[in-house]
Amino acid sequence: MFGSFTTVSFLVSAALLTGCAGGPEDETAGWxxxxxxxxxxxxxxxxxxxxxxxxxxxxxxxxxxxxxxxxxxxxxxxxxxxxxxxAQAATAVDRFIQLHPGHAMVDYAYYLKGLITFNDNLGFLGKITGQDLSERDPKAARDAFEAFKILTTRFPDSKYTPDALDRMRYIVNSLADSDVNTARFYYRRGAFLAAINRAQIAITDYDRAPAIEEALYILYKSYDAIGMKDLSNDALRVLKLNYPNSKIVETGIRSTAEDKTPSWWQIWRK
Missing domain, CATH: 1.25.40 (Serine Threonine Protein Phosphatase 5, Tetratricopeptide repeat)
Structure with a gap:
């Protein structure tokens, strides 16, 4: 009985050893x-x-x-x-920043974090179709902006800062476009109060963005549509003051449309 048990144990051990030997080799072993x-x-x-x-x-x-x-x-x-x-890239770069906040490459880590989120907001199909940030969920764009902002604030002399500033400007313009796109959507469907609210958000948050010309135009038209003539005239006055060469009142198309920031993948191919 004891001998049979020993034989079985030996065979099981041999089978296990054979299985291990037949597993995939680690090519890096011994490096x-x-x-x-x-x-x-x-x-x-x-x-x-x-x-x-x-x-x-x-x-x-x-x-x-x-x-x-x-x-x-x-x-x-x-x-x-x-x-x-x-997703794995974001986890890895966050881990590096948390473990090594004083590392000599932490400026690059924040830059890379911004790039990862910047790409995440667009995605592969966006590159193919030419879809830009203004047509997508703005959360990732805001996250990318925050990463770039930390880089440019804490490391103004970093070699990555100039490119991060360019990307931040692009993100701001795109977020403004996103709000104005929404305001335009509401206006065309007769939801004038919603259009006013969204246009005001764009003007408050992104006062220097090219899309603000159209935001003011939407305010002017929306206030006029609901009979608030004084506010409509105020919006028109501010529009003409800030965009003296604008033809948007006549054409409905903002003059800055031709200068709209191109899709990021047309500018940066990193």
Whole structure:
């Protein structure tokens, strides 16, 4: 009886060992941290972002106190972003910022965080169709703006700040367009109070954006439609004062429409 039990145990152990031996090999086993870093960097520069993530994660796990550990964390975020895994990219960059708030690359981390959210707001189909931020849910645009704002405020001399400022201007203009698009929608359907409310929000929040010309026009037309002539005249007066060359009252099309900020992917191809 004892002998039979020993035989069964031996066979089970052998089967387990055989199964382990037949599993996938770790190609990085035995690599030094220098080799692992070089291979990970090569994968990143070569556009193999799945392999890039795998190698940098292994590097950080095996050598958490090594010279490449913190660099690996931010590179993981970058590779997730370039591989279009935006949720993982956002998690990785937030982790880096939380763990290393004083790191020399934290300015880049905020820049990357803004880029990740900036892309998330548009998405692949938006790039193909030319859809811009003003036609989408503005939450991601606001999140991207906040990340860029932290970068430009805390690190005004960062090499990433000029591009972040450009993107912030684009986001502001797009958010203003979004509110004016909504105001226009309400106006065309006869919801004049809703149109007034949304146009006023655009004017208050984005007073220098090109879309404000149309927001004032919508105020002028909406107040006129509900018989509030004094407020309608006030809106028209402010419109003419700020946009003396505007033809929108005659044409219904704002003069700044031709200068509307192009889709971000037409400007930045990072």
């Amino acid at each position: 030094s941290q220098n080799k692992l870093y070089v291979e990970a960097k090569d994968a990143m520069e070569g556009g193999d972002f799945d392999r890039c993530v795998k190698y940098f994660e292994k590097l950080e796990a095996r050598y958490p106190f090594g010279p490449y550990a913190q660099q690996s964390q931010i590179n993981v975020a970058y590779c997730h972003w370039k591989g279009n895994d935006l």
